Structures are given as structure tokens and as C-alpha cells.
Amino acid sequence: MKKITYILVLLCATSFSFAQQTPAPAQTEAITIEGATAHLGNGKVIENSLLMFEAGKITFVGDAKMRIARKGTIINATGKHVYPGFIAPAKSLGLVEVDAVRASDDQDEIGDMIPHIRSLIAYNAESKVVESMRPNGVLLGQIAPQGGRISGTSSIVQFDAWNWEDAAVKVDDGIHMNWPNSFKQGRWWMGEERGFKPNEKYTEELDEITTFFKNAMAYGKAAAPEMNLAYKAMSGLFDGNQKLYIYTDGEKEIIDAVTLAKANGVKEIVIVGGYRAYKITDFLKENNIAVLINFTHNNPNFEDDDYDLPYKNPKLLFDAGVLVGIQNASAANFQTRNLPFYAGQTVGQGLDKEAALQLITGNTAKILGIDADYGTLEVGKSATLFISEGDALDTRSNQLTHAYIDGRDLSLETHQTELWKRYMRKYEGKK
Template sequence: MKKIITIIVLLFGSATLQGQIAIKAETIYTVSGSPIKNGIVLVKDGKIENVGKGLTIPEGYKIFETKVLSPGLIDAKTLVGISGSLNIPTDQDQLDKTSPIQPELRAIDAYNPEENLVKVVRDYGITTIHTGHGVGALVSGQTMIAKTKAGTVETVIIHPLSMLAMTLGPSVSSNFTSPGTKAKQIAMIRTEFIKAQFYQKKQSDSDTSKRPAADLKMDVLVKLLKGEIKALITANSSNDIMGAIRLAKEFNFKLVINGAAEAYRLIPEIKAAKAEIVLHATMARNGGDMVNMNRESAAILTAAGIPVSIESGFEAYVPKTRIILFEAGQAMAHGLSFDEALKTITLNPARLLGIEKRVGSIERGKDADLVLYDGDPFEYLTKVCVVIIDGVVVKEGCK
């Protein structure tokens, strides 16, 4: 029987006050606590005003009724807004191949909030994305965090600089004549980090006349060495994952392993390194350096006490992006519990990105980023019917 969501709008007075919303849900998945049955969420001025059972709905609130309510979904790593839907050179800004090491490239200078793919993922409940420069260069550039609402970069952004995107593996050697081997990849990165260490030391010289001129590349690498940002290193084979761990240990930076196809083989090493994991899309193909990927990886890593965030990643072909709601559902089908599957696309990435005080769960005072479904979010036939970002309805209708 087809599930139906009933959306009831009650208007009190001449007009509904913008941003004042009440949502009645048969099940509210707060993520931070136990599900609430037959609960209510109140939204005011872009924030979650209250959540619970038996709440009084103030006059003038726009009322929605739904089967299921969850926090807005968070894509832990995507290229949406940088890589466009047309799949032509003019909308593919995710990878500059003029040099294998370009930490100075800023995602905010390339991000297009009006790109069609931003709307596509928003309509599937994704309200926050971690996007930026992509896979295939030793250091491809910076990443950023943004809401998927319409606007300019300045109005949608949460953090303009989140992480530094890096890659170890065969995709680098296929894009550049040098490095041509794994050893050369590591050597080139180490060389730049050592330069950054000397640059940092000289910049702190008490004699200002001896300080070097500002260097955009070095400035970003110093931020990484100082722990102000994290290194997002795409590494899939166990060999490349260990290379990333050795680099992080030598230069004492915060490590996020992206892709992590063979992470299930290195659980003790990953835990010892305190590395965080952004796992490849569950339905990615087994091939190349992901030939040994395991569809049970999310369940295996979670059971070992390693928090997992699931990414949409990057598709070189149309439609250019995966949908994390489906990917998390597949992870659930391969051993992950419902609660943990929902965390991989809500609270876990929020914590990874350092934005858990704003998003990732339904709690009083957090941003009113909410998704209304006509059934179980991970059921194939369920539809996302309403999406709310910062208290504003940005999608309405179960089509």
C-alpha cells in the first residue's frame, strides 16, 4: 500500500509568520537520543525551539504532519557545487592539473550554490555538504562546508576552510608525469611539509625584517601543521592508508582518511593513529585501488569503535553524484543498525566537521534543518516530502 504523507497547513490571522513552524510526526529520530513517538518539533527564527511529546503549538505556526522526521542529512565529502551536472570542462572545477600540489586553491572561489546538483541533493534531504577540491592530486586544494539552500557563497557558507584535500594512490600518477610511484608521492609531500616547517619558524622570528614574504601555499600548510585544519587524505589500499598514517605521525597533523576501502584490514593502526574515517559510497564499484572494498565496512568499523561518515564522493559520469540516503541504507542492509546508519549521514559527519553544535541532530537551539518522509527513510519506496533549512521550507511535495 502506498504510503501517504498528510501536510496540513493551518493559518491563524492574515498570514503565517515566516519561520514559525510546527511538525507533528509519528516518529521523530532525534539521533542524539531515543526516537520520539507521536512527537512535535517547534521551529522559530531558523532554530529548533522545542522538541517532545504533548507540546502546545502557538498560534500562527504553520503545521506539517508526517510519518517520519529526521535531522537534515550531511554529506561528509562531495564535489557538488564544484563539479557540475553538465559534465563539460566549464563546470568541472574540482581538479586543476597544472601542478600536483596546490594547497592554495580555495573551494569558495569555485563553489556555485546555484548549480543544479545542489538542488538535486537538497531534494533528497541533504541540507549540509562538505565539498571542495577533489581526488587525483597530491594536494588538490581546500574544502568548505555549506548549506544547500539557494543564495550566494557568502550566505550559504558555514566554514570557508574546513580541510586540505589530498590523495595517495594510482589516480595521482595517472594525472601527472611526476610523481610516478608511491615512494615519489610521499617524498614530494614530505618535502613540502618540511618547507612549511621552516617557513613557520621564520615567520615567528622576533625580527620582522627577517620574516619571509607571505606565501599562500605555505600559509595553508602551516595551518595544517598547527592543527587549525585537518588533512583529508583519500587513500583506499592498505598500503596508501599506512602511508597517510605515517605522514600524520611524522608531522603531527589531524588525519581524516577518505575512501578507506581497505580500512577494515587496519583497525588497530587506525585507532592508534586516532584517524577519522569518511567511507566510500557503499554501492561504489570494486575496481582499481578499491578492488578490495567491503560492503560491510561501515558495520565492521562501527563495531570496532571507529565512527564512520558515509560520503557521496565523486562520479566521473552523469549524474555526477550519489545520494547518501541510499548509500546509508545499503550500509544498513550490510550489517549496520538503523540508528548507526542514520548517524553516518547526520551526527557523525557533524562531529567530524566540528559543526555538531549547529546541526546533526534534533535538539533545542540547533539550526532548524529537518527532513519529513512518508515512511521509513531507508525503505526504497519512501519519499522525501518536505525539506527545511534554517527554518525555511526549501522543498515541499512528495514527487
């Protein structure tokens, strides 16, 4: 009996040591951050700032020289920087834990046209991958399904919750769609020539998409005798309550996708990826299309591309006046923690540092439709923010001291920080 009890205690201790940090309690006392350089996320900076928040909402943002009563706990952040929480769009965070373990992979369901698949109900709020985002300032994310032609419906969550219900910030915000390519690469392993050639099925694939959209629109207008979950899930695209996120890169594909979607009643469209979007910026602006550009730490896709195209792509779109944010849908989930450094890369390409910050704060919040509450440090918005020792877009100085979601004081400890401390003690000769 003693042996069994010992084993149970050991298992409990092991489970506890590897459990996610307990979500922070609701804010009960006002907090004042004084002296920090405040980066507001809308292009503005306050060098010697005073920021106060209460009951999860920002109540004051201004200069610390102003004669105004400080409230609650006062944090002296002189020499430090305060930022709005970074936002990671179009990611399957919380839907897959270990790629090699099928039981932990919920990012792709069976089927090709499945807009009714809701990613939110599969979201694992206790994911160690999700938890590892917070120490770099990534506090919010759009949890998106993957695979198929129409992958399903995304939702936006905050990264400190007991479950998906607690995590939800905006439920079923958009539908995600993978656009076909007009060219395909030769399958050399099957005896085909290397290189690219026209996709003979491209027109056929577009016809299938058109038929599905028309049927979905007709379903919403008529009293159908039978329930069709897929068609019903599309209704938000036609009344403007949801956005259509189209994953595609080429100029022709982007133009075809936007043209087809608008012709079939879709109100709000966002391009995800957009590798060649910089070539058709006039078209994007005319049609009010935002772009979630792919991450900058990447190689060029084609031999004749500029070697630094992935680095400067966000700047090309920003300078052209396109509403642009940064995503990394094609990268592994754990790389999402590098989101601030993708934005920092654009500074080296000549983009203003505060404009680069907008790519992962204010701009992304606008694209996702959560800018009324998140993305910038403004009075009345959610107190979702963090304090860093230095420049949060720089890998060397992004060192968080405090982080808050809706005013709740977060733990910055993760499974990784625990391992780091454990092995640092080993190599420093400490027990």
C-alpha cells in the same frame, strides 16, 4: 522592433523556466511539527514526537504527549518521519555542472601541491545538480576540490543560497590530499604485464610530500622574506584549525599517510575512501582517525574480496568503534542524491537503522566539525531538517513533504521535478 521584443520576452521566459528555485526567506514565524516519528541522528528515536523551531533554531524536542504550548504554524505529521538534514562530504558539487563542457568544470586546478586553491569561491550556488539534492533530504555538503597531490581547500555549504557567501556554513574547513599508491596496475596498452606491481616511485613520492610539509611548517615558524601562498595555506593543519583529508584505500597507504602526517605536525586527519580500513581498525582508533568510507552501491575492487564488501564496509568500521561516515567522492556528482540509500544499504547488512542514519547525519557532522549546529535534532541546533512520508533511507518511501535549512521553508521543486510533471501530463493524456 516587435520581433526583437518578442525574442527578448521568449528568452527571458526560457531563462526563468530553467532558473534555480529562489532561495527561501528567513524564518519569521515559529513552526511546530507534531506526531511524526523523530529520528534524532544520534541513535535515538521519539515515536510520537513534538518538535518546535524558531528563528532558525530548534527550541523543543520531546514527546507529543507532553503538556506544552504549541507555537506558530502547526504541522500535523502523524504517520510521517522527521530527520536532520543529510550531509554529503568530500564532493565537488557546485564546482562542475556538465562534465563534457570544460567551461563549467572548476573542480581541478593546474598544479600538484596547491592547498591555497579555495573551492568555495568557485562554488555555483545556482547549480541544477546541487538543487537536485534537496528532494532526497541532502541539505548540506562539503565542497572539495579534486586532482593533483594536494588538491586545495574545502568549505561546507548549505544547499539553498543566492551565492557562495550566503551558502557558506564553515569556510576553509580542511585540505584535501591524494595519497600515492604503493602498487600500480600494469598498462597493458603500452606492452606492460596486466595486474599489480610495486610502484618504484612510491618512496620518492613520500619524500616529496615530507619535504613540502616540513617546508610549510618552517614557513609558519619563521618570518619569510617572500609570501608563499601554498605554505601559508597549510598553517591551519599545524594549529588544529583545519583537518587533513587524505584519499587512500590500502592498509599500508593508510598507515603511511597517518604516520607521515602526524610526524610532520598535522593535528586532525580524516581518511577518505578507506576501502581496506576495516583491517586496521585498532590503528585508526589509537590515532583517533575518522573515516569517510566510500559509497556502498559498488563492486569489490579485487577478485579475492568478499562480493559484499562494499555493502558491509561501513558496518565493519562502525562495529569496531571507528567514527565513520559515508561519502561518494569517486562517483558522479548527481549520484550524491542517493546518499540516504547508500546508508540504507548497510541496514541490509545488519547495521541498526538509526546507526545507519548516523553515517550521513551525526557522525558526518562530527567528522566535518559542524556538530555544534548540524547533524542531529537537538535543542539549540540549527533547524535543518525535513519531513518524509516514510523511511528516508528507503528508495520507495523517501518522499519529502517539507524541508528546512536554518528554519527556512525550502521549495522541493527542481528542474527534474518540472520535467517529470510535464511528461507525466503528456503520458496521462493531459494538456
